Amino acid sequence: MTDASIQTEHRVKGVDHAAFPTFDPAATVRFYRDTLKFPVVHSICAAGWGPDDHPDFIHFFFDIGSGDRIAFFYYFGHEPVGNPDARGDAWARLPEGTPEFFANSRHLAIHVDSEEDLLEYRRRLDESRWPCEMQVMHETIESIYTHDPNGYMIEITRALRPVTPQEDLDAELTIDALCDVAAGPEPSLDKLLTRKAELIVERAARWEAGRPVPTPTEAVTE
Template sequence: MTIQKLHHVAYRCRDAKRTVDFYTKGLGLKFTMAMSEDRVPTTGAHCPYMHIFFEMADGSHIAFFDLSEAEPMQLDPNTPPWVQHLALEVENAEALEEHVKRLRDYGVEVIGPIDHTIFQSIYFHDPDGHRVELTYRTETAEVLKELGDLAEPMLQEWAETRQVSTKAAWVHQSLHA
């Protein structure tokens, strides 16, 4: 019994039409579905919504809820804005650069590319302030094995001390030189 893949991840948006514009024109995703109801299917609670979906190449989706009668949307005030983000994979460096150009042409401020040793990434925010990362893989089998071997010892060290472990500091060493 294995989880197969991501089906969809859902976020809230303030304006479904603006969100469709950004994710189709800014990112090139396909707008595939919209659902709208006045009751939440799982609870029956009254909450009119528009639920929109964007399909990625592997068939998974990013989805958004626009809630017409709910309190105004806000991001989590207790979490630094860089923590919660959606990371989407692109094919290669050329695709990442094409997205940088497309996003900047759309008026989006882009951070990066950032070298994470095992992948290269750019970061930006959608119209609702959700942080999005586009990334492509650069890992080798050896590096992934090394990081895999370090995972349990690093977690144990963190659980015991709540202090930063330097066991894998080499991953971002070039950023701190």
């Protein structure tokens, strides 16, 4: 294989996840997890991110099949942008003055298999008009980022290790706690973590007593 053919070889393996902001995480969970039956497979609780003025947030993921995921960001303390009663178009437009972190939360992440492939795409970007803007090691992935010619953030990512079943369970607990906290006054990351600890204690007591742990739908109706 020549050097030229290596450089033009198609190495992308499909979509890792597509990410969007949400102002109603409980409804989002009800639609994707409870209605469409897409399981929650990962979540990240972040106390700020980068700049000092970045809000606390939770980033959570649903399995949409074939290793693909759709993900959402919920930012604590931020009200909806646009008119939440106008479905679609009003939500799609971000008015002038929208925080940069919010605009960048809507991005496409593309999966590659190896560090070699990730660095190859960084090389291609760095030699183009759209160089890599940052390279970040997350909890379970390493990613490079840039903006495409339309201004959309694009992420290329590789897995550092498999996500474990224990982490899937942790994500389920996190999302159940988020739904509880987001329905109350002044939701915050501290309140979410407190509620999550309460759910862990409740479920541990059920396990010790030999009682079945309720499914998310059953927990709502108890």
